[in-house]
Amino acid sequence: MTKIVKLDESNFMEVVEEASEVLSKGGLVVFPTETVYGLGADAYNTEAVKRIFHVKGRPFDNPLIVHISDLEMFYRISRDVPDKVLDIVRRLWPGPFTVVVYRGDIPPEVSAGLDTVAVRMPAHPFALKMIECLGHPVAAPSANKSGRPSPTKAEHAIEDLKGEVELIIDAGETLYGVESTVIDFTSDPPILLRPGPLTPEELKSSLGIEIHIPDFVKKAVKVDRPRSPGMKYRHYAPEARLILVESKDYKDLKDLAMAVVDIAKKYLNSYKVGVLASDETMHLYRDLGIPILSYGSRSDLYTIAKNLFRRLREMDSLGVDIIITEGFRDEGLGLTIMNRLRKAASEIIHI
Ligand code: AMP
């Protein structure tokens, strides 16, 4: 049985206590963070941690991110962390920023047996209070079935996990809508494993740290020897076949839209087709007479990132067989958006 609770100001502490109680008994809780909804277990309860993998259908070699509420937890679960990295987390936490460091006192199951651990202090008040109340770190991947788009609303987690977890906390839409930035600090220079809300450009300008951006961040295809185990798997994918259309510089949006229209026309007679567009191009698809949804304006990448997973799920709800999506420039948050779209896509067309 899954209990679903709507969070509001009046019940905040009551729900915090209920959630931490469920976790302390080895249960699984879907909880809001500022990135996406997480599927949490007490990180020190190995049976509960194993259940996360079963419930998600997550491959056992794909490690989880450990969520903490204070730095004492970080000191305990990590080891040999350079002062430079401590300075960085002190400045960036709580926030959408995950560091990979050497693993200290935390069961190897959370890290799929690796000698490193991925750690983050989330900025959502509920998540922080729940972890604090439990008194243990919480291992939590995104609260979706493995391979599906991450949940940015409780409804998405309900769709995927109802009946398989003890508690789902509904706190409305998440702030960023994409998962945290993951950086491996066991390498020098540090390596960007997953682009997220905090961009390498921002990290450089605010902290002066240079981060290596490996090719795989921009690639759609599987890598042979992945740096981060999560890289091997198709991710974020809607039920429908997703065709991503990329332009060289996105200077001529009419050209981009023409290519999308051509592809749509090719499939229109035999399949139900939908288009994921931007505010700037929406009007160019009107004549097709098919479902068109916008991610938002190209001048506001935060909104585009926030709507990304939600729009993929909405297209599935409309029952389309093929989704054609516009791409975005690989800069700033655009890198994060394209990383998700390329992994979700069945096919990429360059114009
Ligand atoms: P998720 O929990 O689904 O948001 O994904 C977490 C991401 O962090 C995955 O891509 C993992 O492979 C990556 N990750 C977690 N722990 C580690 C680690 N110890 N070393 C490298 N990557 C990690």
Ligand code: MG
């Ligand atoms: Mg995930």
